[in-house]
Amino acid sequence: MKDLWEEMSKEIEKQKKITDSLIIKMIHRDYKNKIHKILIPEVVGTSVCFAAVLFIVVNFQKLNTWYLLACGIMSAFILIVLPMLSIRAIHSMRTVNISSNNYKQSLLEYSKGKMQLVFVQKLSFYLGAILIVVILPVMGQIIAGKNLFMTTSLWFLYVIAFPFFYAFAKWVFKSYRKSASEAEIVLKELDS
Numbered sequence: 001m002k003d004l005w006e007e008m009s010k011e012i013e014k015q016k017k018i019t020d021s022l023i024i025k026m027i028h029r030d031y032k033n034k035i036h037k038i039l040i041p042e043v044v045g046t047s048v049c050f051a052a053v054l055f056i057v058v059n060f061q062k063l064n065t066w067y068l069l070a071c072g073i074m075s076a077f078i079l080i081v082l083p084m085l086s087i088r089a090i091h092s093m094r095t096v097n098i099s100s101n102n103y104k105q106s107l108l109e110y111s112k113g114k115m116q117l118v119f120v121q122k123l124s125f126y127l128g129a130i131l132i133v134v135i136l137p138v139m140g141q142i143i144a145g146k147n148l149f150m151t152t153s154l155w156f157l158y159v160i161a162f163p164f165f166y167a168f169a170k171w172v173f174k175s176y177r178k179s180a181s182e183a184e185i186v187l188k189e190l191d192s
Helices: 002-058 066-094 103-144 153-188
Strands: none
Touching (some): 002 066, 002 103, 066 103, 103 153
């Protein structure tokens, strides 16, 4: 009877380990899916930014004044730096190893990544505003051959662009925070 009892205890323990392993795998998959909701738009945005940089670089000779050159260089710099920072922040959240870490370690790694993502999103808002200021004259010169600094229409374009930019940035920040919070909830399921 004692042997039978020990054997049943071992089987129950084995089943518990298998169940725990399956639960951790499911939580890991759900966590990755939540982070993936943030990653896909960032990859698309990164592609657009790099295409814009390529467009500016290929047409750089059309920027024929020092201030258009400065705007072109600043535009290219912002279009390269922002996506790289954003992808790096998402990567740090995405690489939280739920399977090998304990609950506290996983939550700590996630928190670091989330803080980095929030910082990058706030930085993106300010640098995005600067980008609008510097890229409109550059694109006006490259696409239309017009130096927008010499016309009053530049100010009209700024008046139109900034409200759209603000609404879009606010919407993106809200959706990223929602996805990050959903990922955090999935991680907290580990504790229960």
